Amino acid sequence: MSKALLTSTRVILFTIGIVIIVDCVALMAIGKINFGSVVPLLLGIIFVAHGLFWHAIRRFFGRNHWLNRLWYGLWAVFTIWLISFGLFIWSLQQQITLSMQPAPTVTAIIILGSGTVAGKPTPTLAKRLDTAVPLIKSQPSALVITSGGVGFQRTRSEADIMATYLHDSHDIAFERILQEGKSTSTEENLANSRDILEEKGLSITDPIAIVTSDFHTVRAASIAKHQGYQQPITVASSTPLSIRYNAWFREYFAFVSGWLLGEY
DSSP states (O other), X not given: OXXXXXXXXXXXXXXXXXXXXXXXXXXXXXXXXXXXXXXXHHHHHHHHHHHHHHHHHHHHHTSSXXXXXXXXXXXXXXXXXXXXXXXXXXXXXXXXXXXXXXXXXXXXXXXXXXXXXXXXXXXXXXXXXXXXXXXXXXXXXXXXXXXXXXXXXXXXXXHHHHHHHHHHHHOOOGGGEEEEOOOOSHHHXXXXXXXXXXXXXXXXTSEEEEEEEGGGHHHHHHHHXXXXXXXXXXXXXXXXXXXHHHHHHHHHHHHHHHHHTTOO
């Protein structure tokens, strides 16, 4: 590697690393301590270390043949992962674009849970509920299901809190809302909601709207299809820019985990 190219590489790694670290530290400062902030933070630290101590690191790994092969092997693995992450983001962007289009006539609207605090929906969940309202009001014959179980150290189900929010904030009648209050995952959200649909005489071969966050649309659609939903129509709520890329990063690993667990 030429001296000029090496210098440019070090500057790029250092700059990217600093941006990642600042972003992750800011997220952690507001309580977003999770896989999507810790792993990128470690990656940022590695980038900064390479930018500052490239020659020392290369000398260490160049001590013997096996360490040198490990060095190149790790960068090859990272490159392959980066390509797979890029493909996931591209697929996610396509799904988000599709999910932003006006939904056709559906027989049911399933709103997936996303956490509550002090008996209220989290901002992410409130956004999902707000996004569902125009569809609910424009299609009065569609069945509405709020889906989410009772969280740790909680007394009310997420589904109940969601239904209350729809009623109090948007004047959606309780009589129109069915509550699926046992699920603890997206897989259970959709499986339990499917049972409710079948009890009401509705078929999962019909168009079913699934309202969720934009970053979650690919996984939600994949799980739905795996469970037999033949026309799942994802309706995406936007994610705030401040946490968007953190959410996308976490969702990548959640998608891979779901694939390994056979959820789709």
